Amino acid sequence: MKYSNSITKALLLAVSVGAAGAALAHHSFAQFDSSVQIFIEGRVASWSYTNPHSWLYIEALDEKGELQKWGFEGAAPIHAARQGVTGNTFKVGEKVKVIVSPIREEGRRAGTVCFVVKEDASIARPNDGTCDSIESIERWKSKGWLDSAKHLDKHPTAD
Numbered sequence: 001m002k003y004s005n006s007i008t009k010a011l012l013l014a015v016s017v018g019a020a021g022a023a024l025a026h027h028s029f030a031q032f033d034s035s036v037q038i039f040i041e042g043r044v045a046s047w048s049y050t051n052p053h054s055w056l057y058i059e060a061l062d063e064k065g066e067l068q069k070w071g072f073e074g075a076a077p078i079h080a081a082r083q084g085v086t087g088n089t090f091k092v093g094e095k096v097k098v099i100v101s102p103i104r105e106e107g108r109r110a111g112t113v114c115f116v117v118k119e120d121a122s123i124a125r126p127n128d129g130t131c132d133s134i135e136s137i138e139r140w141k142s143k144g145w146l147d148s149a150k151h152l153d154k155h156p157t158a159d
Contacts, residue, residue, distance in 0.1 A: 030104075032130055036101065036102065037100065037114060038111065040151065041098075042096065043094065045092065047089065049077050054085075056096075056126065057071050058070050058072075058096060062109065070109040070111075072110065072112065075127055076128075083126065083127070090118075094119050095119045097149075098116050115133045115137055125137075
């Protein structure tokens with residue numbers, strides 16, 4: 001059975017629009033509260049440098065003082081690499097300070113990473129499109145938050 005040229009074009013258009021919609025939905029950051037950043041201090045449990053997003057897992061205390069595993073979504077490896085982040089950037093057991101926009105879902109210990117201060121005081125930026133990490137780093141430094149923040153402190157992303 002032969003399809004007319006217009007039916008073929010319509011089918012291709014429908015598939016393209018559907019794929020674009022799925023891609024946009026996947027890259028939505030609506031699940032994260034980008035109006036606030038939280039300072040979380042802990043030790044690296046694992047670093048997953050994989051597609052479609054990298055994941056940094058740390059062990060840190062929760063509000064009750066109990067050690068919990070936290071998960072932070074980061075950029076895809078190709079994007080993270082452009083920011084100097086590799087599969088070897090984080091080592092298990094390394095102490096880190098992670099600045100994240102938290103997930104909106106109550107009770108989940110998760111978020112999207114903006115930047116990470118490593119044990120040697122270097123800063124890694126495995127972030128995706130949820131924050132401007134260079135601007136955030138400067139803001140945290142200029143406000144003195146990097147030196148004064150305590151575990152689980154929250155700071156607004158705008159004044």
